[in-house]
Amino acid sequence: MTRRARLWVLLTGGAGLAVLLVAACLRLPHFGGDRHPYGDRAVHASLARRTANTISSVNFDQRAFDTLGEMTILFAAVLGCVVLLRQTQDERRARPEPADVARPVRRYALLVLPVALLTGLYIVAHGQLSPGGGFQGGVVAATALHLLYLGADYAALERVRPVGRYEVGDALASSAYVVTGIAGLIGGTAFLANTLLPYGTFNTLSSGGTVPLLNAAIGMEVACAVVVLLARFLDQAVEIEEESGR
Amino acid sequence: MSSVMDVLPYLVAAWVFLAGCYGLATSRNLVHAVGCLSVCQAGTYVLLLAVGYRDKATAPVFSDIKPGSRPVVDPVVQALTLTDVVVGATVTALLLALVVQIAKRHGTVDPDELSELRG
Numbered sequence: 104m105t106r107r108a109r110l111w112v113l114l115t116g117g118a119g120l121a122v123l124l125v126a127a128c129l130r131l132p133h134f135g136g137d138r139h140p141y142g143d144r145a146v147h148a149s150l151a152r153r154t155a156n157t158i159s160s161v162n163f164d165q166r167a168f169d170t171l172g173e174m175t176i177l178f179a180a181v182l183g184c185v186v187l188l189r190q191t192q193d194e195r196r197a198r199p200e201p202a203d204v205a206r207p208v209r210r211y212a213l214l215v216l217p218v219a220l221l222t223g224l225y226i227v228a229h230g231q232l233s234p235g236g237g238f239q240g241g242v243v244a245a246t247a248l249h250l251l252y253l254g255a256d257y258a259a260l261e262r263v264r265p266v267g268r269y270e271v272g273d274a275l276a277s278s279a280y281v282v283t284g285i286a287g288l289i290g291g292t293a294f295l296a297n298t299l300l301p302y303g304t305f306n307t308l309s310s311g312g313t314v315p316l317l318n319a320a321i322g323m324e325v326a327c328a329v330v331v332l333l334a335r336f337l338d339q340a341v342e343i344e345e346e347s348g349r
Numbered sequence: 350m351s352s353v354m355d356v357l358p359y360l361v362a363a364w365v366f367l368a369g370c371y372g373l374a375t376s377r378n379l380v381h382a383v384g385c386l387s388v389c390q391a392g393t394y395v396l397l398l399a400v401g402y403r404d405k406a407t408a409p410v411f412s413d414i415k416p417g418s419r420p421v422v423d424p425v426v427q428a429l430t431l432t433d434v435v436v437g438a439t440v441t442a443l444l445l446a447l448v449v450q451i452a453k454r455h456g457t458v459d460p461d462e463l464s465e466l467r468g
Binding site for chain 1: 434
């Protein structure tokens with residue numbers, strides 16, 4: 104099929120889909136309406152278990168089992184990337200060359216690195232209280248480490264980031280999530296049910312039962328996963344070369 | 350006027366989704382195609398957040414507001430959006446890894462030139 108014919112098929116199908124989507128939009132409940140039965144119940148359940156951030160309560164308490172699936176997707180995707188981006192037989196590793204970095208860039212990166220790392224850990228730790236949580240804080244903490252690549256060079260980044268340990272950390276954090284779930288079974292409740300630990304005082308760090316534990320496990324898993332992912336992509340860009348130099 | 354506002358956010362979501370689909374089908378570069386897939390997903394974020402919105406409501410976080418003092422938006426769809434973002438990011442990473450391999454093995458990232466089979 105030529106490009107032109109293909110475009111016509113696409114436009115016909117797209118127009119049909121657009122008509123159906125618009126028809127569906129017109130029948131949806133009005134934007135900004137007051138009827139949110141599931142939302143109201145989720146807020147009520149979250150307050151009953153003294154979790155100030157309702158979204159964390161939904162993710163790590165009411166839908167904790169779904170988050171296990173989500174975490175497994177993340178884990179599998181990282182595994183897939185590691186396998187896809189490995190060094191093959193016809194490639195060799197070149198030592199990354201030290202690069203010159205402009206002084207203001209270096210100063211700014213080294214100044215912001217600890218602040219960004221601390222911000223990431225803060226967002227993970229306060230996941231059950233304020234906006235944020237394990238997923239968001241993990242990404243902030245992991246990318247903070249990579250400011251070292253901008254501020255110094257690749258060799259400096261590799262010294263603070265032994266990839267093997269982060270791979271182990273990723274696996275450990277994933278198991279920690281499952282172990283927390285199994286602890287519920289041993290304690291006489293259900294898998295990942297948040298009825299094992301006391302709920303604590305509302306709006307303090309230790310409130311919410313198992314929510315802070317699961318949140319911390321996810322934070323560690325996401326941070327390790329992002330570090331491993333970026334390491335594989337940076338390896339391809341900086342270190343791995345083809346032997347015949349195509 | 351208000352009847353337009355009642356459905357406009359949903360229409361924006363449909364528009365973003367269709368724009369992503371168009372880019373995906375006409376793309377001549379696999380990296381660009383992966384970007385278009387992210388645009389399609391952005392349409393679903395807009396749809397989910399639009400479904401959960403409530404007039405004059407704030408975020409469903411009670412660390413600085415008294416429970417019951419203000420209406421809050423639907424937290425269920427916000428949690429779903431978070432899941433959506435995470436899965437979207439991992440899928441993007443996996444697809445980009447595939448593109449890196451395709452570029453290495455075939456020397457091109459134009460999907461139209463990848464038609465022949467190779468052992």
